[in-house]
Amino acid sequence: MNRVKQLPNGVWPTMITPFTENNEIDYASLGKLIDWYIERGVDGLFAVCQSSEMFKLSLEERVALAAFTVERSAGRVPVIASGHISDAMEDQIYELQAISKTGIAALVLITNRLASEDESDEVLKNRLEELLQHLPKELPLGFYECPAPYKRLMTPELLRWCADTGRFQFLKDTSCDVEEIRAKVEAVSGTGLKLYNANSATLLETLKLGAAGYSGVMANFHPELYVWLVKNFQQFPAEAQLLSDQLSLASFIERQVYPVNAKYHMMLEQVSSNYLSRTRDASQFHATNRLEVEQLHRLAKHWRSQFPGV
Structure with a gap:
């Protein structure tokens, strides 16, 4: 079992899912990926999320993905997972x-699955109670304020x-948004x-406000830099500000063909052998995109060489 009394502060990558040429989950590459995250000092793993392409995975695949991640992590870090993608509440419960x-150590609910865009927080609360x-x-x-199919933010009162x-x-x-956080x-x-920020630009300021860490897509590119920032922002404020600025600019890569670009990055890391995706057309990831990922x-x-202990 992957249970812990309290989830740790720190960095929680939103895991990507490697696929084989036959469009099946590539468990050999997934095992390497899990080891890659853990070797870079992450504090936990968020499996079966939007980065994992959960909306394009069958329930059987979602369950298998979560179970495999727990098994491979072998207690080295806790694993949390989401994966309810249906509209009907009875299907989501199942x-x-x-x-x-x-x-898994915790089950993550997707906020936009609990109420439609035109429904109130009271409706969401009633469904949560059920x-x-x-x-x-x-x-x-x-909770995961997943951007798709629409972004539903939790209010402080409901939280x-x-x-x-x-x-x-x-x-x-x-x-x-710093003030909202x-x-x-x-x-x-x-x-x-605890609140884990998904946004690189606001991360440092929100850590100062008491955010517990980072859980975002850029932990698929250089998680060890986020680990350093979360652990050292108080002890090394000047260095933390410099790194924060660098990470914020680097996060512009998110606007490419994600998660295809993250999968290409994993090829550069010799974790996987392709950048196939079910949610994005890999043919849209052109030569300049690849060059940009290589440069990053x-x-x-x-x-990494600039910051002590990375």
């Missing part, structure tokens, strides 16, 4: 119950209500619910 049995009755009480829960249930420990925040951190202060790959190596 999906979440299946994922909950894989040995959902909590069907999920294992001993399994910690989390506090969730924190007071004692069942939530994790929020992957995608607001990209400040309000959320203050709302859950003194509870077991070289830059990250240089940046």
Whole structure:
């Protein structure tokens, strides 16, 4: 089992899913990928998320992906997972119950699955109350403000209500707004619910405000730099500011063909053999895109040499 009493602060990569030429999950490459993250000092792994292409995975694949990640991590770091993608609540309950049995340390709920864009927070809260009755009480829960199919941000008030249930420990925040994150951190202060920022540009400022760490796509490129920032921003403020500036500029690579570009980066790291994707057309990833990833790959190596202990 992958259970922990409290999820640790730090860096939680949103894992990508390698595929074979036959469009099946490439478990050999996935095993290397898990080792790659852990060797770079991450504090946990977020499997079966949007970066994992969960909306294009069958339930059987989502369950297998979570279970494999738990097994391969072998207790070295905790693993959390999401994976409820259906519209109907009864179908989501079935999906979440299946994922909950894989040995994960926490089960992450996707906020936009709990209410439609035109429905109120009260509707979302009522559905949460129903959902909590069907999920294992001993399994910690989390939230993911997934951008697709639409981004639904948690309000500080709703977050506090969730924190007071004692069942939530994790929020992957995608607001990209320092003041909004400040309000959320203050709302859950003194509870077991922690906020992990997905945005590079606002990360350093929100760490100063009490954010617990980073959970974003750029941990698929140079997670060790985020690990250094989270662990050392107080002790080395000038160096942390420089690194934050560099990471913010580097994160512009997200605007390419993601997650294809992250998969190409893993090819450069000799983790996988292709950059095939179910969510994006790999043929759109052209020669200049590849060159940009190669340049970032070289830059990250240089940046590592600038910061003690990376």
